[in-house]
Amino acid sequence: MKLLFAPLVVSLFLAGCDTYPDIADDSSNRPDPSEASNDTFFGAEDLNESNTAIGTLTGDDTVDHYKFNVGGNFNGPLIVQLNGVTGDADIELYDYNLNLVSWSRNPDGSEEEITVWHDAAFNSDSYDVGLYFIRVYSDHADLISDYTLQYDFDKGNAE
Numbered sequence: 001m002k003l004l005f006a007p008l009v010v011s012l013f014l015a016g017c018d019t020y021p022d023i024a025d026d027s028s029n030r031p032d033p034s035e036a037s038n039d040t041f042f043g044a045e046d047l048n049e050s051n052t053a054i055g056t057l058t059g060d061d062t063v064d065h066y067k068f069n070v071g072g073n074f075n076g077p078l079i080v081q082l083n084g085v086t087g088d089a090d091i092e093l094y095d096y097n098l099n100l101v102s103w104s105r106n107p108d109g110s111e112e113e114i115t116v117w118h119d120a121a122f123n124s125d126s127y128d129v130g131l132y133f134i135r136v137y138s139d140h141a142d143l144i145s146d147y148t149l150q151y152d153f154d155k156g157n158a159e
């Protein structure tokens with residue numbers, strides 16, 4: 001019987017130990033891949049379905065991540081826009097390797113817009129062609145606002 005109870009006791013002991021960084025605590029600055037929220041790149045919401053997302057920033061939730069894939073081997077202008085915010089929020093665009101590609105950080109409630117040229121030659125591996133991440137965030141904890149995020153990819157002269 002001892003052997004039967006041993007795993008239970010160990011499980012209960014481990015359940016009481018918080019060995020993972022607290023994702024809600026920005027000071028830890030270490031993402032937890034198992035976290036289901038969109039506060040990290042690991043939990044980025046997929047934008048491929050509609051090109052548009054309606055989100056909300058609050059004092060408890062000051063950052064959201066999204067991802068999309070422009071697909072194929074096309075070159076063309078890629079535009080990311082954030083609007084509808086009642087205060088100061090900003091956006092950043094990252095490539096598939098989480099390198100910061102570009103950003104838009106206008107003051108107050110100004111609309112944000114990023115325009116970059118997607119060059120398929122720089123993303124030649126089949127599994128990551130055209131994969132991008134967007135970070136929507138606000139440095140103002142008192143900001144509570146909905147927002148609309150959208151991207152537009154023009155395949156240019158490729159088609």
Ligand SMILES: [Ca+2]
Binds near residue numbers: 038062063065
């Ligand atoms: Ca969030």
Ligand SMILES: [Ca+2]
Binds near residue numbers: 088107108110
């Ligand atoms: Ca801004």
